[in-house]
Amino acid sequence: MFLAPIPNMxxxxxxxTELLVLIITCRKSPPARVLSARAELExxxxxxxxxxxxxxxxxxxxIDAIYDAKTNRRRVKRxxxxxxxxxxxxxxxxxxxxxxxGHPAAIVFEDDFAVRxxxxxxxxxQFWREFLGDGRDMVKLFDFEKRKRNNAVCSARVRxxxxxxxxxxxxxxxAYLISHDGAQKFLSRKRIFRQVDEDAKYFWELGLNIWSxxxxxxxxxxxxxxxxxxxxxRQSHRERRFLRSLWGNLLVLDRKLxxxxxxxxxxx
Numbered sequence: 001m002f003l004a005p006i007p008n009m010x011x012x013x014x015x016x017t018e019l020l021v022l023i024i025t026c027r028k029s030p031p032a033r034v035l036s037a038r039a040e041l042e043x044x045x046x047x048x049x050x051x052x053x054x055x056x057x058x059x060x061x062x063i064d065a066i067y068d069a070k071t072n073r074r075r076v077k078r079x080x081x082x083x084x085x086x087x088x089x090x091x092x093x094x095x096x097x098x099x100x101x102g103h104p105a106a107i108v109f110e111d112d113f114a115v116r117x118x119x120x121x122x123x124x125x126q127f128w129r130e131f132l133g134d135g136r137d138m139v140k141l142f143d144f145e146k147r148k149r150n151n152a153v154c155s156a157r158v159r160x161x162x163x164x165x166x167x168x169x170x171x172x173x174x175a176y177l178i179s180h181d182g183a184q185k186f187l188s189r190k191r192i193f194r195q196v197d198e199d200a201k202y203f204w205e206l207g208l209n210i211w212s213x214x215x216x217x218x219x220x221x222x223x224x225x226x227x228x229x230x231x232x233x234r235q236s237h238r239e240r241r242f243l244r245s246l247w248g249n250l251l252v253l254d255r256k257l258x259x260x261x262x263x264x265x266x267x268x
Contacts, residue, residue: 019128020098020106021048024090026055030226033111040115044122053097055090058082063089065191072193077252080195088196091173095183105132106183109175109218112225113142117217123159124213128177130158137182138200138210139163141218143170153263156211163211167263168256171197175218182208202255204262 023037034052041050056063063085072079080088091108098106105128115121124131124141131139134156143150143166152164173196178186185206192199203210222228 015126015128016046016048018104019048019125020101020103021050021125022094022097022106022108023050023052023111024055024094024108025052025111026057026086026090028057029111033225036221036225037109037111037113040113041109044115044118044125046122046125048125051097053090053093055093056086058086060086060089066092068191068193071191076194076198077249080193084195085192088192088199091196092187095178095186098178098183099180099187103180105129105177105179107175107177108173110173110220112220112222113174114219114221115217116219117215120161120213120217123161124177124217127159131161131163131177132179133158135209136163136211137179137185137208139177140172140200140210140212141176142172142174142216142220143212144172144220146170152214162214164214165211165263168259169201169203169210170212171195171201172220173197173200174220201259204258 021041023034023041025034025037038050038052041048058081063082066089067080067085069079094106094108107125107128121141124139146168150170151167153167154165156163185208186199188206189199194202199206200208200210
């Protein structure tokens with residue numbers, strides 16, 4: 001993807017002050033993560049104020065109130081771990097911070113990210129209004145790669161940066177722009193039953209308009225920062241029961257079919 005030089009990056013510095021810049025972390029996260037995340041953002045050629053949110057961990061009793069285990073059993077392939085609930089609750093903390101802040105939008109970074117393409121990340125922050133234009137609720141700067149090629153059902157170009165809406169939305173909430181309206185849509189779900197990544201795949205349930213910047217201008221580097229904080233807990237909640245596995249496969253097929261139908265109807 002070619003990115004043309006952006007003249008005078010500070011011509012609209014007010015845009016960066018209107019955008020809430022958040023790093024989300026938790027007390028289990030090694031200090032090196034936040035230090036690394038701050039350094040990545042401070043190295044950008046932008047005058048931004050960074051806010052760090054200390055989120056939830058699996059031992060916090062308050063996360064129980066937002067988890068709907070009954071709906072999880074009906075609508076998700078496997079139970080989600082307490083660590084995954086805490087991660088979702090922390091993203092919700094960021095969205096609530098946005099809706100209560102008076103800011104029109106935010107860019108949210110998990111604390112295990114690294115900037116791969118500084119000019120694209122700078123453009124997404126400097127010109128966030130254009131990136132979130134045309135009713136886009138979220139623009140993701142990171143998607144986990146799929147085994148098969150992912151095609152775009154529609155695309156746009158903002159400041160020489162390509163944006164796409166994937167035919168098969170990908171997991172990954174490492175870094176994203178989100179509008180005030182997008183945050184409200186996510187928060188309209190009072191109790192959760194999927195991982196936050198998975199809820200983004202079911203975007204139509206909440207009326208979300210989610211786009212991505214292809215080729216990941218941001219990377220996920222948890223392995224370099226001490227490893228995943230949720231993987232062990234996640235693995236302990238994987239069930240091997242045949243019926244649950246079969247039901248999970250049917251749910252995946254249903255999601256793919258609904259996504260295919262929704263995206264093609266929405267284009268007309």
